[in-house]
Amino acid sequence: MHLLIPAAGMGRRMGSDRNKLLLTLRGQPIIAWTLLAAEAAATLDWIGIICQPSDRPFLESLLPTLALTKPITFIPGGDTRQASVYNGLQNLPSGVERVLIHDGARCLATPGLFDRCGADLHTCPGLIAAVPVKDTIKVVGTDGIIVATPDRATLWAAQTPQGFAVPLLKQAHDRGLAEGWAVTDDAALFEKIGLPVTIVPGEETNLKITTPSDLAIAERILSDRELDDSSSSVG
Numbered sequence: 001m002h003l004l005i006p007a008a009g010m011g012r013r014m015g016s017d018r019n020k021l022l023l024t025l026r027g028q029p030i031i032a033w034t035l036l037a038a039e040a041a042a043t044l045d046w047i048g049i050i051c052q053p054s055d056r057p058f059l060e061s062l063l064p065t066l067a068l069t070k071p072i073t074f075i076p077g078g079d080t081r082q083a084s085v086y087n088g089l090q091n092l093p094s095g096v097e098r099v100l101i102h103d104g105a106r107c108l109a110t111p112g113l114f115d116r117c118g119a120d121l122h123t124c125p126g127l128i129a130a131v132p133v134k135d136t137i138k139v140v141g142t143d144g145i146i147v148a149t150p151d152r153a154t155l156w157a158a159q160t161p162q163g164f165a166v167p168l169l170k171q172a173h174d175r176g177l178a179e180g181w182a183v184t185d186d187a188a189l190f191e192k193i194g195l196p197v198t199i200v201p202g203e204e205t206n207l208k209i210t211t212p213s214d215l216a217i218a219e220r221i222l223s224d225r226e227l228d229d230s231s232s233s234v235g
Contacts, residue, residue, distance in 0.1 A: 002100070021105060030105065031107070037109055044100070050084045050088045089169060100118060106159065107209060121163040128160070131202045
């Protein structure tokens with residue numbers, strides 16, 4: 001299974017003057033944790049990192065320190081996530097039929113989640129990892145007044161990985177480019193052209209690092225995982 005990692009953004013909401021994926025999390029850049037999880041996933045055999053040219057030297061110097069065994073390809077990023085994924089699709093090796101797409105900022109996804117998504121992608125044209133929404137959601141108008149309260153039982157919070165049949169995803173991106181659609185994930189493009197997207201149960205800890213508080217939560221999650229691993233080793 002091939003994996004594309006959009007990693008071409010900036011850290012504006014993080015309050016950083018550089019790509020937030022280069023910030024340190026427990027002694028490693030955030031992107032390193034994403035790559036280590038992908039390396040450990042049994043279903044993945046190729047990784048494409050979609051990045052800005054200015055970040056590539058740093059990433060190239062990082063890779064040897066991670067001792068990755070899977071081939072890595074660098075792909076130029078675009079001005080938006082949507083444009084970056086489009087570039088990634090154009091740079092997949094010839095003949096690739098299915099691809100997983102995982103945001104570099106979701107650095108806490110486990111190898112098991114990659115493997116579940118990779119396995120399920122053989123049974124459907126498109127899927128996303130997602131978790132049920134716990135809070136009551138309110139739809140609010142531009143005037144600040146609540147206009148609806150959707151049934152929470154039907155609501156899921158989208159995560160990544162997201163996976164798709166490559167020819168269909170290329171078709172969706174081409175249509176989005178022609179129509180001027182601006183979306184925040186690839187599943188939305190699939191939905192817009194009437195293609196089904198299946199839910200794969202995600203992970204509550206698979207948060208997206210966006211703000212400094214997210215970084216603090218990620219530190220705690222990784223610390224807890226290390227303690228769990230140590231306890232298992234001792235046991």
